Amino acid sequence: MNRSACRRRRSLRTAGTAAAALLALSGCSASGSDASGSTGDGLSGTVTVFAAASLQESFTTLGERFEKEHPGTEVTFSFGGSDALAAGVVNGAPADVFAAAGTETMKLVTDEGITRGDPSTFARNRLSIATVPGNPHRIGSLKDLTAPGLKVVLCDRTVPCGSAARTALAAAGVDLTPVSYERDVKSALTKVELREADAAVVYRTDVGAAGDKVEGVEFPESAQAVNDYPIVSLKDAPNPAAAEAFVALVRSPQGREVLTGAGFLTP
Structure with a gap:
């Protein structure tokens, strides 16, 4: 699959069912690279991120950085309305990470007890x-x-x-x-x-x-009316190690630089 096709499919904006999400997410990464092999830090394979539509540009940049820093990994995104993404996660969509544009939407997921630890706020928006x-x-x-x-x-x-x-x-x-x-x-x-x-x-x-x-x-x-943006890895993440590493990148100084450069506020 070429890069342009991946980018078109990666910008999917619905996650109503696990089957639809899986179909839309299969085979596309932040860079369109092959995910074979593994990194020296033990990370490999795909990390699937469900993220609010407003994060599309920033997270795509961070996904490309993640893949460059961890050869053999790929980051696949589903961007859309936070409520639809939350519904997909709750209904069993195969996601590793969920990033919402509001704490109330994140609560829909945390209330189900399906997160790995507590969400952390990584950005704000006006x-x-x-x-x-x-x-x-x-x-x-x-x-x-x-x-x-x-x-x-x-x-x-x-x-x-x-x-x-x-x-x-x-x-x-x-x-x-x-x-x-x-x-x-x-x-x-x-x-x-x-x-x-x-x-x-x-x-x-x-x-x-x-x-x-x-x-x-x-x-x-x-x-x-400033919105907090929380992020969390999910308990049943197919790739938990890569999920935690991606969350760490988003919360890192490098992640904050990308986000503030796009106009987000620091938490």
């Missing part, structure tokens, strides 16, 4: 408004999102970015009815990139990752 380039509607605040005829999308209420958006809107005293609720932050952002929506409330890290496809607008109420 919201931003994404508008089409040039911000033609002159959006400067959450209140501006209620302008007549403006098409705004939000993340679904069940995922952390949707919950954070509701918190921020409440803090601003804004009652907003979006044209759609999207399953994860990348889906919400894509609506703006394709100009199917005028604006979306997403994470500022995703605005940064989109480059010139969108324009970001900061708002003060985002300080009241």
